[in-house]
Amino acid sequence: MLQLNENFLNLNQNYLFSEIAKRIAEYTKANPDKTVIRLGIGDVTKPLTNKTIEALKEGVSHMSSADTFRGYGPEQGYEFLRNAVVDYYHRNGASIEADEVFISDGAKSDTGNITDLFGPDNDVLIPDPVYPVYMDSNTMSGRNITFIDSNKDNNFTPMPYDGLKADIIYICSPNNPTGASYTRSQLKEWVDFAIVNKSIILFDAAYECFIEEDIYPHSIFEIEGARQCAIEFCSLSKTAGFTGTRCGYTIIPKELEFKAGNGENVSVNAMWNRRQSTKFNGVPYIVQYAAAATLSEEGIAECKENINYYKENAKLIAGCFDERNIKYFGGINSPYIWFECPNNMYSWDFFDYMLNEIQVVGTPGAGFGKNGDNFFRLTAFGSRENTIEAVRRINGMLDKM
Numbered sequence: 001m002l003q004l005n006e007n008f009l010n011l012n013q014n015y016l017f018s019e020i021a022k023r024i025a026e027y028t029k030a031n032p033d034k035t036v037i038r039l040g041i042g043d044v045t046k047p048l049t050n051k052t053i054e055a056l057k058e059g060v061s062h063m064s065s066a067d068t069f070r071g072y073g074p075e076q077g078y079e080f081l082r083n084a085v086v087d088y089y090h091r092n093g094a095s096i097e098a099d100e101v102f103i104s105d106g107a108k109s110d111t112g113n114i115t116d117l118f119g120p121d122n123d124v125l126i127p128d129p130v131y132p133v134y135m136d137s138n139t140m141s142g143r144n145i146t147f148i149d150s151n152k153d154n155n156f157t158p159m160p161y162d163g164l165k166a167d168i169i170y171i172c173s174p175n176n177p178t179g180a181s182y183t184r185s186q187l188k189e190w191v192d193f194a195i196v197n198k199s200i201i202l203f204d205a206a207y208e209c210f211i212e213e214d215i216y217p218h219s220i221f222e223i224e225g226a227r228q229c230a231i232e233f234c235s236l237s238k239t240a241g242f243t244g245t246r247c248g249y250t251i252i253p254k255e256l257e258f259k260a261g262n263g264e265n266v267s268v269n270a271m272w273n274r275r276q277s278t279k280f281n282g283v284p285y286i287v288q289y290a291a292a293a294t295l296s297e298e299g300i301a302e303c304k305e306n307i308n309y310y311k312e313n314a315k316l317i318a319g320c321f322d323e324r325n326i327k328y329f330g331g332i333n334s335p336y337i338w339f340e341c342p343n344n345m346y347s348w349d350f351f352d353y354m355l356n357e358i359q360v361v362g363t364p365g366a367g368f369g370k371n372g373d374n375f376f377r378l379t380a381f382g383s384r385e386n387t388i389e390a391v392r393r394i395n396g397m398l399d400k401m
């Protein structure tokens, strides 16, 4: 008789965004005359830039003629895109090589799939609150998860401490949901910890393009020693609005090796290469062609205009809290504003309160972990018009609370 992977039964069944959608649907059904503004889900709203669109069209034209048509491509991604990622990293001050870059359909797949490479008995360290993929993918494979508290006492940047045990360490900086970022010196402490303990850091850099202050690194590979202990995930989703177009990249340095049970040193880069070659057939040529154009200097300059637009929204939202001296995190090097719910409200209660009182939707921190119970996330990815209206309503609400 078939046996199921019963680890799935240990997953939290209540998917955050479906619960939010359900509550909004119920509210709008009961209040059809009200306009709800959504500053909840972390999806972009600006269309792709001109440079990306032109390259997509060019990619399509290549597919229409026998001389330039492409079928299966390399599972690791086309050389031209791997080189474009290398150039992008060099411009950001980190040195990587093309055969350390693996192109994929996004950072979510790679952060989920990477667990294929690691044995079942590792101690997995995950910050609480966290992007749910890290936790759920390890729960599916039945690994033991330890949480490290990320809270206002440590400014949502938890650090290694004496006696900490961790073989696989997840770090997301700038962070979703908290908007907090690690400085270079803080990351150096994690790198040193990983090297001493022979652990691996899985670094999610999905929001690196929002960094504007130089104390925060764009890549963990700006940190000395990281090439011996870290993998980095990133994508064009937040950088270039590719959430629906799908293209990401994972960087695995060739120095990254661990000892197997038989005493042999095994390259993680070679393992991932094998994994991808077996289970993945690459990202569409058209998308890769456009991604390479997007990562060019000119392409990124266009993306920065959109990112600056979102950052302007973030400043407007943060202004509500600045004016009242309410502490918040993010809002500068991040599209997220993470703040403590007024009057110590539970975040789902605050969600309902905001929806009912001012019809503004955010994301309750409780959906990301227990340290999020009394926190709330607003995103800067809305339109300017909606953001301005939401800010007006939030100001009115805070004045009454």
Ligand SMILES: *Cc1c(COP(=O)(O)O)cnc(C)c1O
Residues within 6 Å of the ligand: 042, 105, 106, 107, 108, 109, 131, 172, 176, 204, 206, 234, 235, 236, 237, 238, 242, 243, 247, 248
């Ligand atoms: C949005 C996001 C990603 C990007 O996922 P894609 O699959 O590339 O769209 C990765 N990590 C975090 C934490 C995110 O919020």
